[in-house]
Amino acid sequence: MFTGIIQAKGEITELQHHGGDARLRIAAGRLDLSDVRVGDSIAVNGVCLTAVALPGDGFRADMSAETLRCTTLGRLRSGDVVNLEKALTLATPLGGHLVSGHVDGVATVTERAELGGSLRLAFTVPAPLAKYIAAKGSICVDGVSLTVNAVNGAAFEVNLVPHTLRETNLGRLAAGDAVNVEVDLVARYLERLLLGDAAAQPTGSGLTLAVLTQQGFVKGDAR
Numbered sequence: 433m434f435t436g437i438i439q440a441k442g443e444i445t446e447l448q449h450h451g452g453d454a455r456l457r458i459a460a461g462r463l464d465l466s467d468v469r470v471g472d473s474i475a476v477n478g479v480c481l482t483a484v485a486l487p488g489d490g491f492r493a494d495m496s497a498e499t500l501r502c503t504t505l506g507r508l509r510s511g512d513v514v515n516l517e518k519a520l521t522l523a524t525p526l527g528g529h530l531v532s533g534h535v536d537g538v539a540t541v542t543e544r545a546e547l548g549g550s551l552r553l554a555f556t557v558p559a560p561l562a563k564y565i566a567a568k569g570s571i572c573v574d575g576v577s578l579t580v581n582a583v584n585g586a587a588f589e590v591n592l593v594p595h596t597l598r599e600t601n602l603g604r605l606a607a608g609d610a611v612n613v614e615v616d617l618v619a620r621y622l623e624r625l626l627l628g629d630a631a632a633q634p635t636g637s638g639l640t641l642a643v644l645t646q647q648g649f650v651k652g653d654a655r
Contacts (some may be wrong), residue, residue, distance in 0.1 A: 455484075504612055616638075
């Protein structure tokens with residue numbers, strides 16, 4: 433688990449492809465690796481990866497074909513800057529929100545607007561993710577915990593303050609860029625909970641008005 437509070441910016445120094453998989457080498461910058469061991473988890477642009485080697489100035493991590501398919505990591509090149517966060521501990525302040533590091537989808541930047549010292553970014557997400565995004569709710573973009581300012585269908589907006597721009601790579605984003613998005617865990621569990629007994633049915637049953645009525649969440653005729 434992570435918090436979405438970025439601890440350092442790293443740099444991709446090597447990307448090797450092996451069949452459908454790949455291995456990254458990342459220079460960790462000012463990320464403290466003194467307590468990191470092989471096998472520990474580190475979030476890279478919001479993707480939970482396992483450190484498989486610690487060469488001194490950073491770490492190496494393997495990426496499966498599934499990770500490459502579902503995230504933006506396969507598009508990285510040597511020299512790219514990435515957001516880094518070590519897994520939280522029981523003593524870690526939860527300054528952002530609970531983040532699993534399991535990316536839900538890839539969003540696209542649709543607009544960038546500088547507002548004084550801040551930056552407003554607009555994104556579109558894959559249609560199935562739109563229902564999990566709410567105004568003033570939390571969302572994780574490339575590993576950064578952000579507050580959703582506005583939602584319109586499958587589009588949402590966030591505002592980045594100067595501190596976030598300094599400490600993360602989000603200030604480099606431009607229209608057309610792709611980012612990793614993880615929706616709030618609470619929204620996902622709430623959807624599953626609302627299914628009630630229907631959750632035991634085969635995948636595809638889904639949350640419908642009839643199901644909500646059956647479980648007592650909607651009163652009256654379900655038509």
